[in-house]
Amino acid sequence: MMQNAAETLRAGGYFIASIPDAYNLVVNKLWDIERxxxxxxxxxxxxxxxxxxxxxxSRWKKIDGNKFGNDIFxxxxxxxxxxxxxxxxxxxxxxxGVVDCPEFLVFLPLLKKLALKYGLEMVLFERFxxxxxxxxxxxxSLLGNMQALETYPPYHEAPLLxxxxxxxxxxxxxxxxxxxxxxxxxxxxxEWEATSLYAVVAFQKMRTTWNSEGKPEYSKL
Numbered sequence: 001m002m003q004n005a006a007e008t009l010r011a012g013g014y015f016i017a018s019i020p021d022a023y024n025l026v027v028n029k030l031w032d033i034e035r036x037x038x039x040x041x042x043x044x045x046x047x048x049x050x051x052x053x054x055x056x057x058s059r060w061k062k063i064d065g066n067k068f069g070n071d072i073f074x075x076x077x078x079x080x081x082x083x084x085x086x087x088x089x090x091x092x093x094x095x096x097g098v099v100d101c102p103e104f105l106v107f108l109p110l111l112k113k114l115a116l117k118y119g120l121e122m123v124l125f126e127r128f129x130x131x132x133x134x135x136x137x138x139x140x141s142l143l144g145n146m147q148a149l150e151t152y153p154p155y156h157e158a159p160l161l162x163x164x165x166x167x168x169x170x171x172x173x174x175x176x177x178x179x180x181x182x183x184x185x186x187x188x189x190x191e192w193e194a195t196s197l198y199a200v201v202a203f204q205k206m207r208t209t210w211n212s213e214g215k216p217e218y219s220k221l
Contacts, residue, residue: 006118009205012221015120021127021199022105025075025091026084071164072096073194086110095194111201119218120203128195149185162188 005015067076076092079085089105112122126134136143143149152171154160162168167188175181187195206218 002114002120003118005203006115006120006205009120011205011207013205014123015203015205017201018128018198019106019111019201020103021197022089022107024127024199025105025197026081069094070190070193071167072161072188072190075197078102115203116218119206119208119216121206121220122201123204124202125199127199128197129192131200132195143185150187151183152186153183155183160188162190164188164190 009015066078066081067074069075072095074092074094076094078090078092079088084105086107087104089107090102091105092101093103094100108125115122150161152160152168160168167190168186170189171184171186174186175184204221207221209217209219211217
């Protein structure tokens with residue numbers, strides 16, 4: 001896959017994809033939720049300057065040892081938590097009324113190494129929720145065209161996607177603290193939790209030269 005992407009790009013071109021955030025799925029969710037529900041809560045620091053807070057963890061539904069989620073999604077791991085392979089780390093992802101399919105963890109350091117082998121330098125890795133917060137103003141018109149957000153409060157008492165208590169508390173608080181907003185576009189908190197399982201990743205094609213043996217060599221632009 002990485003070779004195909006690299007060979008279709010000119011120097012300076014970008015390959016952009018979405019992948020599961022393996023660190024968030026395994027460390028922040030699967031391992032730490034299990035510790036929390038066993039009665040040993042703790043705050044886990046992540047490399048991306050965030051903390052997983054206990055009151056946030058407590059909103060998640062613990063289903064069994066290898067499965068977790070909330071009212072709209074679930075993740076069920078099909079591997080041993082203490083022996084996760086670099087390839088083939090499989091889990092089932094279920095999103096209510098939308099998708100039910102197997103997915104695989106992506107080990108980021110290995111992905112970066114494979115990409116460099118074909119002259120692709122990783123220039124961005126950002127979780128969906130972080131990417132959205134950074135780009136929401138620039139992408140406002142696109143969000144509207146895609147009808148990506150849910151109107152809150154809904155028109156004509158239409159049913160809301162989020163059903164869990166407090167799913168729209170953030171929207172209520174935003175409107176209370178803002179002037180002139182009677183309705184806003186938003187996601188339920190349960191949906192927002194689902195987006196945090198995935199990340200945006202981008203690679204840039206490096207400059208290619210050929211050595212005396214006819215093999216490619218790559219350098220930064």
